[in-house]
Every structure is written in C-alpha cells, then in structure tokens.
Amino acid sequence: MNSKHYLIINVLLALSLTACTLPKAPVSPEMKRINNQQEELVEIKETQGKLLASNEKLMAQVSEWKKSEANVHRLVAIEEELNLLIQQLNTITKEAEKAPAVSKSNANETRSxxxxxxxxxxxxxxxxxxxxxxxxxxxxxxxxxxxxxxxxxxxxxxxxxxxxxxxxxxxxxxxxxxxxxxxxxxxxxxxxxxxxxxxxxxx
Known part of the structure; x- marks a missing residue:
C-alpha cells in the first residue's frame, strides 16, 4: 500500500472522529411544540375511547332499565292494590264481628x-x-x-x-x-x- 492510500485512510478516520464529536443540533421550539401537540392528541384519543366505552355501557344500562320500567311500575301498582284490598277485607271482617248475633229461629233465613x-x-x-x-x-x-x-x-x-x-x-x-x-x-x-x-x- 503506497503513501497515497495511507493518506486517504487517515483523512477518512479523521472525518469520522470529527463527526462523532460534533454536538447534536438543538431541537427547535417549533419541533417541541409539534411533539407536544402529538402527545396531547394521543392522550385525547385515549380519553375519547374511554368515554365512548363508558357511554356505551351507560346506554346499555338505560336500555335495560327501559325494558324493566313497565314491570317495576306494574309491581308497584299491584303492591298498592294489595295493601288497599287487605284494608278493605279487614274492614269487612271487623264489621262482621261487630254485627249483633241472630236468634236460631232467624238463622236459616239469614243464612239463605x-x-x-x-x-x-x-x-x-x-x-x-x-x-x-x-x-x-x-x-x-x-x-x-x-x-x-x-x-x-x-x-x-x-x-x-x-x-x-x-x-x-x-x-x-x-x-x-x-x-x-x-x-x-x-x-x-x-x-x-x-x-x-x-x-x-x-x-
């Protein structure tokens, strides 16, 4: 290998070492702003996804309630009716207990x-x-x-x-x-x- 080749190799080595020791170019404010916006956009999309899933779950619960709402109202009405009927039957029973006793001679006629x-x-x-x-x-x-x-x-x-x-x-x-x-x-x-x-x- 002649001296010319040695010279070329030394020059290339010097250039590579110089490139390694050069400081990195600083990130510009505009690039930082773009990076921050991208990160915020990712966070917003994640939040939207969570909200959408939560909304779908809520809508499913509302749908289930609408299906059962009529039955719930019907059961409440039946319970109110039962309580009222019990009161009426109790009143009838008390009135029957308070009624004066009838003689045996009139018992058959009363029963008929x-x-x-x-x-x-x-x-x-x-x-x-x-x-x-x-x-x-x-x-x-x-x-x-x-x-x-x-x-x-x-x-x-x-x-x-x-x-x-x-x-x-x-x-x-x-x-x-x-x-x-x-x-x-x-x-x-x-x-x-x-x-x-x-x-x-x-x-």
Missing part, C-alpha cells in the same frame, strides 16, 4: 239471604283508564272463554296514593271458597286474580 247475596268478586287487573279495562277484559275472555265467558264483569274506580286506578272485576260469589276455587282455576291458566269485596259497576 246471605247465600243469595254476592259478597266476593275476583279482581283480574288494575289499569289506568277505562279503555284498557275493556280491552283487557276482551283479551282475557278470548284467552279463557271456558272460565270467563259466563262471568259478569265490573269496573271500580279507586284512588291510591293520589293516583286513579280502574279495577277489572268478575263474578258474583256468595262465599269465599267459591271465589277462591275459580281463582285457582284461573291461576292454573296463567291468569292472575285477587279475592276482592263485591263492588263496582257492570261493564
């Missing part, structure tokens, strides 16, 4: 008259207007004609906690056992019913 007089009905529904009362009665008769076709239907307007309800009632039963027997038959056919005092207006 009470048997002929209806005391109980079956409540099938509690609705928010008369249109729904008539509609529900037509639907129930179509579903269970054998059990309901021959039973007279009645409606009764009541106020429960400031709300107006219209009860759909059927039957004219002189004894509790008769009413309970029919109610059991209806329950077996998936028709809900409650024992109720005889009252209301004919449909």
């Amino acid at each position: 008259a009470s048997q002929a007089q209806p005391k109980y009905m079956l409540q099938l529904a509690s609705l928010n207007n008369m249109y729904n009362v008539n509609k529900t009665w037509s639907e129930l008769k179509a579903q269970q004609p054998a059990l309901l076709q021959d039973l007279p239907a009645y409606s009764q307007q009541v106020e429960v906690n400031g709300k107006t309800y219209y009860r759909l009632k059927v039957g004219q039963f002189s004894s509790k056992s008769q009413a309970q027997q029919v109610c059991r038959q209806l329950t077996q056919e998936k028709v809900s019913c409650l024992l109720a005092p005889y009252s209301g207006s004919a449909l």
Whole structure:
C-alpha cells in the first residue's frame, strides 16, 4: 500500500472522529411544540375511547332499565292494590264481628239471604283508564272463554296514593271458597286474580 492510500485512510478516520464529536443540533421550539401537540392528541384519543366505552355501557344500562320500567311500575301498582284490598277485607271482617248475633229461629233465613247475596268478586287487573279495562277484559275472555265467558264483569274506580286506578272485576260469589276455587282455576291458566269485596259497576 503506497503513501497515497495511507493518506486517504487517515483523512477518512479523521472525518469520522470529527463527526462523532460534533454536538447534536438543538431541537427547535417549533419541533417541541409539534411533539407536544402529538402527545396531547394521543392522550385525547385515549380519553375519547374511554368515554365512548363508558357511554356505551351507560346506554346499555338505560336500555335495560327501559325494558324493566313497565314491570317495576306494574309491581308497584299491584303492591298498592294489595295493601288497599287487605284494608278493605279487614274492614269487612271487623264489621262482621261487630254485627249483633241472630236468634236460631232467624238463622236459616239469614243464612239463605246471605247465600243469595254476592259478597266476593275476583279482581283480574288494575289499569289506568277505562279503555284498557275493556280491552283487557276482551283479551282475557278470548284467552279463557271456558272460565270467563259466563262471568259478569265490573269496573271500580279507586284512588291510591293520589293516583286513579280502574279495577277489572268478575263474578258474583256468595262465599269465599267459591271465589277462591275459580281463582285457582284461573291461576292454573296463567291468569292472575285477587279475592276482592263485591263492588263496582257492570261493564
């Protein structure tokens, strides 16, 4: 290798060493701003993704509530109705206990008259207007004609906690056992019913 080659090699080595020792160029403020904006954009996208997932979860919960809302309101109405019916039945029982005793000579006549007089009905529904009362009665008769076709239907307007309800009632039963027997038959056919005092207006 001649001296010319040595010279070229030394020059190249010197240049490479010089390049390694040169200080890095400082990052400009504009570049820093761009980098910061990019980092903020990444954080914003991550936050948006989390918010979107949270919103979807919330919407799913709202959808589930809407599905069950009607059932919840119906259960609340039924509970209010049950409490009112219990109060009415308790009142009937107390009045019967306070009634004066009858003599044996009049017992048979009194028993015959009470048997002929209806005391109980079956409540099938509690609705928010008369249109729904008539509609529900037509639907129930179509579903269970054998059990309901021959039973007279009645409606009764009541106020429960400031709300107006219209009860759909059927039957004219002189004894509790008769009413309970029919109610059991209806329950077996998936028709809900409650024992109720005889009252209301004919449909």
